[in-house]
Amino acid sequence: MALKATTMIKGIGVSSGIAIGKAHVIYKQKAALTGLLLDNEEAVAIEMSKFDKAVVKSIEEVETLISEADDTWTEESIAILETQVEFLGDPQIRENVHTKISSEKKNVNDALIEVIAALVVMFQAMTDEYMRSRAADMEDIGERILRNLGQVSQAAPHEIEPGSILISQDISPSDTISMDIRHVAGFATIVGGPTSHAAIVAKARGIPAAVGLGHNLSHINQGDLLILDGLSGEMIINPDEETLGIYQQRREQYSGQLGLMKALKDVSAKTTDGQKITLVANISEAADMDLVFENGGEGVGLLRSELLFMGRESMPTEDEQFEFYKKVALKSQNKPVTIRTIDIGGDKHLPYFNLPKEQNPFLGYRAIRISLDRKELFLTQLKAILRASVFGDLRIMFPMISHVQEVRDAKKVLEMAKVELAEANIDFKPDIEVGIMIEVPSAAVMADMLAKEVDFFSIGTNDLVQYTLAVDRLNDKVSNLYDPFNPAVLRLISYVIEQGHEHHLHVSMCGELAADPLATLLLIGMDLREFSMSAISIPMIKNAIIKCSFLDAKVVFERVKRMSDSEEIKAYLRTMIP
Structure with a gap:
C-alpha cells in the first residue's frame, strides 16, 4: 500500500536537522523457525x-x-x-x-x-x-x-544516491559502520530508541535521524521524496511544493545555527545575566571522553559502570575494574567524573549473578539493593574506584536509593574499603565525594533528610517520572502517560533542588529531561546548576542557556508552578524559547 501525497508520520527525533531527499529503502531477509527436530x-x-x-x-x-x-x-x-x-x-x-x-x-x-x-x-x-x-x-x-550457517543470504547492496534518506526496519550496528554513508542525508527506522545504533551514529556524524516511526514507514517506496525533521521526529512523504519550500528554508536556517553551535565549544555556559551553568555528559567508558570535550563538556555527570560487567562469564576482578576507572580518570583532563556504582537487577541479567526471576523487576532486587546484599562484590567495586581516584577527580554515586538507611549502609561499606586499602598501603583519595541518584519518589520526598548524608544529588528523571506516575514507559498501552512535564514530577524535582541547595550540596540532573531544550529555562528557574546528558546534546543546551536570563527563568518557574496541566506547561514553555 503506497502512502498518499503529503502524508506525515511521526517518530522519535534522535539527531537534529532537516533532511530532504529520496527514499533509499533497505530490505532484509529474516530467518524463520523451521520446527524440524533432530532424530539422532x-x-x-x-x-x-x-x-x-x-x-x-x-x-x-x-x-x-x-x-x-x-x-x-x-x-x-x-x-x-x-x-x-x-x-x-x-x-x-x-x-x-x-x-x-x-x-x-x-x-x-x-x-x-x-x-x-x-x-x-x-x-x-x-x-x-x-x-x-x-x-x-x-x-x-x-x-x-x-x-x-547459510540460513539467510546477504542482501545485495544498492548504490546509495547522493542526498538519500535511508529507510529500514532498523539499522544494525554493522550497517551503520560498514556502509558508505557519505551520500546519506538522513536515517529513519520503524523501530528503535534514542540510544539505538542508528541514533548514535547519526548524532556522531551530524546526520538528521528519527526512529520508532512505526509500520507506516514500511509503505514508503524506493525513490519517494521525503522530508525528515530530526528534532521533532516528523517525516513528510511526497510533499507539495509549498511544504517543500518551507522546509528548504528551515534547512538553511538550521545549517546556520549548527555552525553557530559548533562555535560554542569554548564558550562558557552562562545566562545573559551571568549565572554559570555546568554542562557534563553521560558516558559508558573512557573512549567516550573525546566526544565530551569535542562538544564543550566540562566533565562526566554519569559513568555507567555496568558496561564493565556485561558480556562476561564472571565478575571483573578488582584490578580489571581499577584499570577501567583509571582509563576514564586519565582521559578526564582532571575534570569531575561521577561513577554510578553497578546498576543491575532482575531486568538486567548477568549469568554469573544468578539473579532470581521476578514478576516486577523494576520494583525488585536491583541496583543498591544488590550491592548491599552482596557486600563482597560492592566492596570490590568501591576499592577499585578508590584506587583510581588518585588519577583524577572521581566521585561515587549510589543508584536507586529509597531511604536514608541505605545510604548509611553503603557508606559503611565505603569506609571498609578505605580501611582495607589503607592497611595494604594503597593510595586513594580519602575525601572522595559521595552522592546519590534521586530517582525514586520516596528519595525525592525525603531529600531534606538524605541531604545530611551525602555531598551531592543527581536527579535521574527517567525513572523518577516512571515511578512517580506509575507508568511503564516500555508498555505501548500506557507509554503516552509518561510525561516529565507532569506537575507532580516537576514539584518533586523542584523540591530536591531546593533541599540540595539549602544543605549546600551541588545538584545535577542526568535524565533525558536535562537534554530537552524545552525544559532548559524551567530547570534554570528551579535553580538547577548542573545538567548531564549525551555529549552530542551539550551544544544545543548551551545555546539555549546563553540566550536566556536567570531572572526570566525564575519568572517562568513561578508561572509554571501555578499550572495544573502538562500540556498547558509545554505550550507555555514553547512560547518562551528564545
Whole structure:
C-alpha cells in the first residue's frame, strides 16, 4: 500500500536537522523457525559443530572489519565491533544454543533464533537506555551467525544516491559502520530508541535521524521524496511544493545555527545575566571522553559502570575494574567524573549473578539493593574506584536509593574499603565525594533528610517520572502517560533542588529531561546548576542557556508552578524559547 501525497508520520527525533531527499529503502531477509527436530545423536553433534564453525567465521569477519578500519572510523564504531566480538564469543550463548540442540533436539537454525530472541527480549526490558540498545547488538550477531550457517543470504547492496534518506526496519550496528554513508542525508527506522545504533551514529556524524516511526514507514517506496525533521521526529512523504519550500528554508536556517553551535565549544555556559551553568555528559567508558570535550563538556555527570560487567562469564576482578576507572580518570583532563556504582537487577541479567526471576523487576532486587546484599562484590567495586581516584577527580554515586538507611549502609561499606586499602598501603583519595541518584519518589520526598548524608544529588528523571506516575514507559498501552512535564514530577524535582541547595550540596540532573531544550529555562528557574546528558546534546543546551536570563527563568518557574496541566506547561514553555 503506497502512502498518499503529503502524508506525515511521526517518530522519535534522535539527531537534529532537516533532511530532504529520496527514499533509499533497505530490505532484509529474516530467518524463520523451521520446527524440524533432530532424530539422532549424530545429527545433534553435526548441528553443534555447524554452530561453532559459524561463530568462528563470524568472529573472523568482525575482526577483519576492525583491522581494516581507516581514519574515517570513530573510536565508538570500533568499540561497537569489539563489543560484538565479545558477544559472539560469549560461552553462555554457546551453552544455551548447545543445550537447545542436545536437550530439545532443535536444529541449529531454530536453536539460535530462540536463544537470540530471548536475549533481545531481556535487553529490551532493561530500564537503562544504553543497556536496552544492546538488543540491536544481539540481533546483529544473530543475523551474522545465521548468514554463516547459510540460513539467510546477504542482501545485495544498492548504490546509495547522493542526498538519500535511508529507510529500514532498523539499522544494525554493522550497517551503520560498514556502509558508505557519505551520500546519506538522513536515517529513519520503524523501530528503535534514542540510544539505538542508528541514533548514535547519526548524532556522531551530524546526520538528521528519527526512529520508532512505526509500520507506516514500511509503505514508503524506493525513490519517494521525503522530508525528515530530526528534532521533532516528523517525516513528510511526497510533499507539495509549498511544504517543500518551507522546509528548504528551515534547512538553511538550521545549517546556520549548527555552525553557530559548533562555535560554542569554548564558550562558557552562562545566562545573559551571568549565572554559570555546568554542562557534563553521560558516558559508558573512557573512549567516550573525546566526544565530551569535542562538544564543550566540562566533565562526566554519569559513568555507567555496568558496561564493565556485561558480556562476561564472571565478575571483573578488582584490578580489571581499577584499570577501567583509571582509563576514564586519565582521559578526564582532571575534570569531575561521577561513577554510578553497578546498576543491575532482575531486568538486567548477568549469568554469573544468578539473579532470581521476578514478576516486577523494576520494583525488585536491583541496583543498591544488590550491592548491599552482596557486600563482597560492592566492596570490590568501591576499592577499585578508590584506587583510581588518585588519577583524577572521581566521585561515587549510589543508584536507586529509597531511604536514608541505605545510604548509611553503603557508606559503611565505603569506609571498609578505605580501611582495607589503607592497611595494604594503597593510595586513594580519602575525601572522595559521595552522592546519590534521586530517582525514586520516596528519595525525592525525603531529600531534606538524605541531604545530611551525602555531598551531592543527581536527579535521574527517567525513572523518577516512571515511578512517580506509575507508568511503564516500555508498555505501548500506557507509554503516552509518561510525561516529565507532569506537575507532580516537576514539584518533586523542584523540591530536591531546593533541599540540595539549602544543605549546600551541588545538584545535577542526568535524565533525558536535562537534554530537552524545552525544559532548559524551567530547570534554570528551579535553580538547577548542573545538567548531564549525551555529549552530542551539550551544544544545543548551551545555546539555549546563553540566550536566556536567570531572572526570566525564575519568572517562568513561578508561572509554571501555578499550572495544573502538562500540556498547558509545554505550550507555555514553547512560547518562551528564545
